[in-house]
Amino acid sequence: MAKQPRILAGQTAAITGAARGIGKATAQALLRQGMRVAIGDVDLAAAQQTASELGPSAIALPLDVTERASFASFLDRAEEQLAPIDVLVNNAGIMPIGRFVDEDDLTARRMIDINLHGVILGMKLALERMLPRNRGHIVNISSQAGKFGAPGGATYSATKHAVVGLSEAVRGELRLMKADVQLSYVMPFVVNTELGGGLGEARGMKVLQPTEVAEAIVEALQSGRVEVWVPRSAKRTSTLGLLLPRALSEGLARALKADRVLAGADASARRDYELRAAESEPALAGGQERPQLTDGGS
Ligand code: NAD
Numbered sequence: 001m002a003k004q005p006r007i008l009a010g011q012t013a014a015i016t017g018a019a020r021g022i023g024k025a026t027a028q029a030l031l032r033q034g035m036r037v038a039i040g041d042v043d044l045a046a047a048q049q050t051a052s053e054l055g056p057s058a059i060a061l062p063l064d065v066t067e068r069a070s071f072a073s074f075l076d077r078a079e080e081q082l083a084p085i086d087v088l089v090n091n092a093g094i095m096p097i098g099r100f101v102d103e104d105d106l107t108a109r110r111m112i113d114i115n116l117h118g119v120i121l122g123m124k125l126a127l128e129r130m131l132p133r134n135r136g137h138i139v140n141i142s143s144q145a146g147k148f149g150a151p152g153g154a155t156y157s158a159t160k161h162a163v164v165g166l167s168e169a170v171r172g173e174l175r176l177m178k179a180d181v182q183l184s185y186v187m188p189f190v191v192n193t194e195l196g197g198g199l200g201e202a203r204g205m206k207v208l209q210p211t212e213v214a215e216a217i218v219e220a221l222q223s224g225r226v227e228v229w230v231p232r233s234a235k236r237t238s239t240l241g242l243l244l245p246r247a248l249s250e251g252l253a254r255a256l257k258a259d260r261v262l263a264g265a266d267a268s269a270r271r272d273y274e275l276r277a278a279e280s281e282p283a284l285a286g287g288q289e290r291p292q293l294t295d296g297g298s
Helices: 021-032 044-054 068-081 105-133 154-176 210-223 234-243 246-255 271-277
Strands: 012-016 036-041 058-062 087-090 137-141 182-188 227-230
Touching (some): 012 068, 012 105, 021 036, 021 044, 021 087, 021 210, 036 044, 068 105, 137 210, 182 210, 227 234, 234 246
Parallel strands (some): 182 227
16 A cells, blocks of 8 residues: 655755755745745855745755854754754755866865765754654755766766765665664756756756756655656666666767766856856855866867
């Protein structure tokens, strides 16, 4: 017999990087389920604007996911102002694009700090709160670049692969501890947000709307689904790629132009995003670096 979907109404969620994009759509979807939502973002003005649009069950709080004190204070203030956190969505992330050989060290460090260490910190801080209550659900936003090495986004792919491995390993630890805390990771294809703007197209894959990812997250919270592919059909393509001999799977990726999605990005269309992404870790601001505005390698 199919399990009854878990009821989300009355629960409290904290979402990182929810001022815009997928995080904002997720906040909206969770509010529609009757949840309360804390929106954390390094861009506090945008987070406040989003919370005021979304209504009284949403609050905006400052957050830099790379700083333990900032992340802890985000969760503490969310719990004080709303209620104990039932759900943490580790969504904040950046995707500077360019050839690996052109990437400067600060850009790589910033991506690892935000996309990976931010998720590690968020999981530790959420588990400190969830384990004593023996309930909760952590959702980590990875990407299809977490299963496929995307040319033009080498360090980004590395961080997203790491989020998949991290999630699987921590899930195993939670099982060994017999803890009733759920863990899911989400792997969307290209989504129509500022981060996903100006990218190349793959044959047969349409650009997703942030609401489609948000609905997949709601379904994962209700069902306890661990691996969340968006769209769902992408799992079949990935499985086929793993079964085929390497020459064939790489040929298939080239035929679908999957290897050109990041490598074929339009640098001028991404200029504003790349400049914003370069300011996403305040502690690294002012260092010597070249913004990643070079052609992705096409
Ligand atoms: P976005 O740029 O629209 O939103 C990301 C938000 O994260 C921004 O509001 C930004 O201010 C915030 N942020 C950045 N650094 C932060 C920090 N240090 N602390 C707190 N907040 C910070 O991006 P998006 O497309 O909505 O992406 C959200 C997540 O989805 C990311 O992890 C991204 O890698 C992943 N993803 C996106 C796509 C896509 O095509 N858009 C595809 C797959 C996965």
